Amino acid sequence: MKRKRVVVLGATGSIGESTLKVAHDIPERMEIVGLTANSNAQKLAVAANRVRPQSLCLVDESKIDVLRGALEYEPQIFTGEEGLREIACLTNADIVLVAIVGTGGLRPALAAIEAGKDLAVASKEILVMAGEIIMREARDNGVHVLPVDSEHNAIFQCLEGKRSTLNAQRSTSNAESSTLDVGRSPRRSPSTAEAGWTLDVSDVRRIILTASGGPFRETPAKEFANLTPEQALKHPTWTMGRKITIDSATLFNKGLEMIEAHWLFGVEMTRVEVVIHPQSIVHSMVEFSDGSVLAQLSHSDMCFPIQYAVTWPERVPNSLPPLDFGKLGQLEFATPRYDDFPALNLARRAGESGGTLPAVLNAANEVAVVAFLDRQVNFPGIWEIVEEVINRHTRVAHPDLDAILQADQWARAEATGFVKSLKR
Ligand code: NAD
Ligand code: MG
Secondary structure, eight states, X not given: OOOXXXXXXXXXXXXXXXXXXXXXXXXTTEEEEEEEESSOHHHHHHHHHHHOOSEEEESOGXXXXXXXXXXXXXXXXXXXXXXXXXXXXXXXXXXEEEOOSTTTTHHHHHHHHHTTOEEEEOOHHHHHHXXXXXXXXXXXXXXXXXXXXXXXXXXXXXXXXXXXSSHHHHHHHOTTSOOSOOOSSOSSOOOTTTTTOOBOXXXXXXXXXEEOOOTTTTOOGGGGGGOOHHHHTOOSSOOOOHHHHHHHHHTHHHHHHHHHHHHHHTOOGGGEEEEEOTTOOEEEEEEETTSOEEEEEOOSOTHHHHHHHHHTTOOOOOSOOOOOHHHHOOOOOBOOOTTTOTHHHHHHHHHHHOTTHHHHHHHHHHHHHHHHHTTSSOHHHHHHHHHHHHHHOOOOSSOOHHHHHHHHHHHHHHHHHHHHHHHO
16 A cells, blocks of 8 residues: 555644654554644644654744744745645645644645545534535545544445445436545546445435533533533543534534534435444444444544544554453443534534535534633523524525635624623
């Protein structure tokens, strides 16, 4: 197998750090050629000095001197949002791993696709916001979109048993078919191994996303109003960035993941379900038409899905710990508390309506999370803000990128205004 050359967008975050660990673990299969950060110049420099990629990007230009001062070699340095797009198109890169929190990764991801790079996507927000456009662009450019989110990576692995060599033909005639790669009018020629590879979801009855339930899985709803950011930031099974950790506490993370699955795998929202699984060992499941269910299991460490997204279609040995079933104890499953955690129904509503509504849900949630972390609203206020903003929105069906970005900006302004009114 070829050594994959990877650009990591969001290298200083939680996923970025795990990606660097994976690269260190399988150096013969993975080479980091580009790293980016928003503003943490010092942390970017430390990572760069260790792995020595040829190119770096620091979005915040005011910190460029800190970066240059801390570097022990002379890479090519890009800056600003334009720089992010440029580093996403590096000629010596095979794959761009998007791990920027929020929506900042959207334009660089589209630029990478346009340049013929495969995408490994951790940033679920960009798929929620513009999944239709990203998947269509990927198809048109003959590139793969590989899921890094652990649930989607699990589903991807379960569906791989359904690879079909005939699908290239079928998918050309049906743009809505469920494919991560269709090879339609590719700008670069896919290798023989890649050509015609698609996922077949015609036999999929349900996609079942597992959710840990977050830190408040068993907390009575009457206590929600008094929950603090510190309590919400203590996730029981995963160590992650602040935004996704709050999303896990509200269950908006799982709501966003339902919409993410809808676009990645081309299945209707009605076929996407959620089950609570507190141990985070079963990362998701696929139920087929004959009633058989496939699941993917591993420890809750993002290195597993990151490695698979990068080395796909190969499996590569590593130093990650195996599961010891004797010590695992019980694996439990339960129905979510839909009434107490309204995020799942709000996300289902946005995903089923489609158009600009998922972008609005996502943007309102981002504003609400910041407001909660800043103690401007209480914990249930996050759901309240999102519901209010999606109620106020006039949906645009099949929006282009401009319409999506406009809806995103509109929702941020509405949510910010609503936060102010709540504080009064
Ligand atoms: P994080 O907050 O730890 O890191 C975010 C990274 O994005 C940093 O490198 C930061 O410099 C960069 N960044 C932030 N804003 C930016 C901007 N405007 N422009 C450019 N760069 C910017 O976040 P994380 O937990 O690593 O999550 C990253 C993404 O991956 C999120 O979309 C999250 O939902 C998704 N994800 C994370 C996990 C996890 O375990 N952490 C699991 C699944 C999915
Ligand atoms: Mg996830």
